[in-house]
Amino acid sequence: xxxxxxxxxxxxxxxxxxxxxxxxxxxxxxxxxxxxxxxxxxxxxxxxxxxxxxxxxxxxxxxxxxxxxxxxxxxxxxxxxxxxxxxxxxxxxxxxxxxxxxxxxxxxxxxxxxxxxxxxxxxxxxxxxxxxxxxxxxxxxxxxxxxxxxxxxxxxxxxxxxxxxxxxxxxxxxxxxxxxxxxxxxxxxxxxxxxxxxxxxxxxxxxxxxxxxxxxxxxxxxxxxxxxxxxxxxxxxxxx
Amino acid sequence: xxxxxxxxxxxxxxxxxxxxxxxxxxxxxxxxxxxxxxxxxxxxxxxxxxxxxxxxxxxxxxxxxxxxxxxxxxxxxxxxxxxxxxxxxxxxxxxxxxxxxxxxxxxxxxxxxxxxxxxxxxxxxxxxxxxxxxxxxxxxxxxxxxxxxxxxxxxxxxxxxxxxxxxxxxxxxxxxxxxxxxxxxxxxxxxxxxxxxxxxxxxxxxxxxxxxxxxxxxxxxxxxxxxxxxxxxxxxxxxx
DNA sequence: TAGTGGTCTAGACCACAGC
DNA sequence: CTGTGGTCTAGACCACTAG
Numbered sequence: 081x082x083x084x085x086x087x088x089x090x091x092x093x094x095x096x097x098x099x100x101x102x103x104x105x106x107x108x109x110x111x112x113x114x115x116x117x118x119x120x121x122x123x124x125x126x127x128x129x130x131x132x133x134x135x136x137x138x139x140x141x142x143x144x145x146x147x148x149x150x151x152x153x154x155x156x157x158x159x160x161x162x163x164x165x166x167x168x169x170x171x172x173x174x175x176x177x178x179x180x181x182x183x184x185x186x187x188x189x190x191x192x193x194x195x196x197x198x199x200x201x202x203x204x205x206x207x208x209x210x211x212x213x214x215x216x217x218x219x220x221x222x223x224x225x226x227x228x229x230x231x232x233x234x235x236x237x238x239x240x241x242x243x244x245x246x247x248x249x250x251x252x253x254x255x256x257x258x259x260x261x262x263x264x265x266x267x268x269x270x271x272x273x274x275x276x277x278x279x280x281x282x283x284x285x286x287x288x289x290x291x292x293x294x295x296x297x298x299x300x301x302x303x304x305x306x307x308x309x310x311x312x313x314x315x316x317x318x319x320x
Numbered sequence: 321x322x323x324x325x326x327x328x329x330x331x332x333x334x335x336x337x338x339x340x341x342x343x344x345x346x347x348x349x350x351x352x353x354x355x356x357x358x359x360x361x362x363x364x365x366x367x368x369x370x371x372x373x374x375x376x377x378x379x380x381x382x383x384x385x386x387x388x389x390x391x392x393x394x395x396x397x398x399x400x401x402x403x404x405x406x407x408x409x410x411x412x413x414x415x416x417x418x419x420x421x422x423x424x425x426x427x428x429x430x431x432x433x434x435x436x437x438x439x440x441x442x443x444x445x446x447x448x449x450x451x452x453x454x455x456x457x458x459x460x461x462x463x464x465x466x467x468x469x470x471x472x473x474x475x476x477x478x479x480x481x482x483x484x485x486x487x488x489x490x491x492x493x494x495x496x497x498x499x500x501x502x503x504x505x506x507x508x509x510x511x512x513x514x515x516x517x518x519x520x521x522x523x524x525x526x527x528x529x530x531x532x533x534x535x536x537x538x539x540x541x542x543x544x545x546x547x548x549x550x551x552x553x554x555x556x557x558x559x560x
Numbered sequence: 561t562a563g564t565g566g567t568c569t570a571g572a573c574c575a576c577a578g579c
Numbered sequence: 580c581t582g583t584g585g586t587c588t589a590g591a592c593c594a595c596t597a598g
Contacts, residue, residue, distance in 0.1 A: 089586060102496075105533030109494045116565070126588045128368075131565075139379070148564045148596040155494055163403040163553045254349045254395050256342075260553040264504035264524035264546030282522035282546065284504035293345030306504030306522065313403045313500040329567060356584070366569045371584075388577040388583045 094123055094133035102142050102153050109155040113143060161313040165260070165286075168223075168246065168302075172215045180214040183241045184222075184274070188229070197226050199259075199289050200296020204230025209245055212274055219275045220308060226299045231292060246300065255290035255297050262286055262311065267303060275305055282306035334363055334373035342382050342393050349395040353383060401553040405500070405526075408463075408486065408542075412455040420454040423481045424462075424514070428469070437466050439499075439529050440536020444470025449485055452514055459515045460548060464541045471537045486540065495530035495537050502526055502551065507543060515545055522546035 088096075098114075101107040114122070119130035134151055137143045145151045172179040191203045207227040213220045225245050227235045232253045240248070265285045272279045284304045290297045328336075338354075341347040354362070359370035374391055377383045385391045412419040431443045447467040453460045465485050467475045472493045480488070505525045512519045524544045530537045 091586080105494075105496055115563095117563095126590090127565095128568095128589090129587065131567090132586095134565090145565060146596080147566080147594070148562085148598090150564070156496065156498075161403045161405060161498065161500055163401045165401060165553075254345075256345055256396065258396070258401065258554065260401055262502060262524070262551040262553065263549070264522040264544075266520070266522045266546070280506070280520040282504040282506045284502070284524075304504075306506070309503070311502040313405075313502065314498065331567080355582090357582095366571090367584095368570090368587095369568060371586090372567090374584090385584060386577075387575070387585080388579090388581080390583065 090123065090125055091129050091132040091136070094119060094125075094130065095136050098133065098137060099140075099142060102137075107153050109153050111153040112150045113153065115150055163260070163311060163313045165288075165311075167250075168213050168221065168244065172213070172220060175215065177215040181244050182212045182214070184210040184212055186210075186240060188236070196287065196289075196299055196301070197296075200226070200228055200291070200299055201294065203228045203296055207235055209240055211240070211244065213244070215308070218308070219305070221302050221304045222271055222274045223303075224301045228296050228298065231295050231297045245298075249298055253290075253292070253297050255292045257291045259289045260286060264306065265303070271303055275303070277305055284309055284311070286311075330363065330365055331369050331372040331376070334359060334365075334370065335376050338373065338377055339380075339382060342377075347393050349393050351393040352390045353393065355390055403500070403551060403553040405528075405551075407490075408453050408461065408484065412453070412460060415455065417455040421484050422452045422454070424450040424452055426450075426480060428476070436527065436529075436539055436541070437536075440466070440468055440531070440539055441534065443468045443536055447475055449480055451480070451484065453484070455548070458548070459545070461542050461544045462511055462514045463543075466539045468536050468538065471532060471535050485538075489538055493532070493537050495532045497531045499529045500526060504546070505543070511543055515543070517545055524549055524551070526551075 107113065113134070116127050116130040116134060119125070119133065120127050123130070134143065134145070138145050138151070141154055141156075143151045144154045166174070169179045186207065186209050188205055188207055191197065191206055197203070197206065207229055209223075209225045209227070211223050211225070213223065223244070223246070227245065227249070229236050232249070234252060235248070238248055263285050265283050266279050267275060267277060267281070267283045269279060271283070272281065275283070277283070283306050286302045288300045347353065353374070356367050356370040356374060359365070359373065360367050363370070374383065374385065378385050378391070381394055381396075383391045384394045406414070409419045426447065426449050428445055428447055431437065431446055437443070437446065447469055449463075449465045449467070451463050451465070453463065463484070463486070467485065467489070469476050472489070474492060475488070478488055503525050505523050506519050507515060507517060507521070507523050509519060511523070512521065515523070517523070523546050526542045526544075528540045
């Protein structure tokens, strides 16, 4: 006995056994799941193990625990979901299309007073890039990016004609916090032109700021033709 | 000794103490955090407690654990973020604007073969609603909704002129799984009219499907004027 | 007040990956 | 082979709350 998890830890098995009827709906919200002491006898385990199993369900939002009362199936709340933000290249190749990347412009400049870059906080000289991603022959997105060279000095020497800034940054600039804003916009003339659209065509815009240790690392504004791209968000309580 | 967590559990304190230098960036990705046995002596606790502290950081994605090697600060991966999906009313009142709701149409019909409702799976008679949410005097969103009466029979008797379907469903129809799609669209004439726009104005569209026990509960398609609404998504590793 | 979950311990064996 | 994390136990005291 004791640790002998050939396949699956016991606490994991208990947790799965409890999660199944919850996810299937067999145990409705408010249903009282077995007490820990019941689990200890049912599974012939210590209470620490039973506790770990139920705790993990609570952490996943599947159950709510109340002292003296027991643990109860939680009502899913609609307030959040996990948004998948795939890498541009894998998103495109995942659809079976060929991926191509093109640098449109690059320049170094001093920090300005735009609201978007101001969210990065104090910043040094900035590398400003404009590039385009293709899915097959069709433009898939235009990406406008600002890199804070004070936070990522190495970026100044990189040739972003050869690789997308997102890929390089992912490998070379760790961040600790990120924020995204998702909106629908009518592209301005320059953007519409780069995407092969008119400004009457709705576009999906994703803005992303990343910080490290409170200092802004980079800001990206990606614009997708509305007909070409959907963001997917899922919420399955307790993906564990 | 033993359980005496007046304020904060010891494992929580250890976890916080470790998370601080990670989040601040003082400990960079790849940095080896203290071994469990070091924590047991530093905090005068058992290994189970130290383990629980570090485990929670691993669950939050802040650290990666490797046998025989130790636990290391993880590199944040960009692939997902938490999307906040606020309730329509609280979203509007949260901006200091008054909220108003209006039912445009309601009818019961047999299931059809549309792709969106087909995602709900097998379904009985459907309640089809069309309604409008206002922020102050301005239309904020049009919501087109399908409710599977086989899954939520009570909905047939509800007066949705008085309350938005989302609010009623939240209270009366639990779900176990949800999926969202976010896109940018040009509204058709009817939609543009309801929103006080033209079809040249980009709109943000959120589609949401919810299921319970594998059976489709409801489908909602919300359309927002692009200039009026942004979705926000955050990723801060280990919000614990 | 009784009983649930919350937390902790001191020890143990095991699996596995570095060395 | 060594040492780390992974897991487990048998017991304990405490905090909170439902009744």
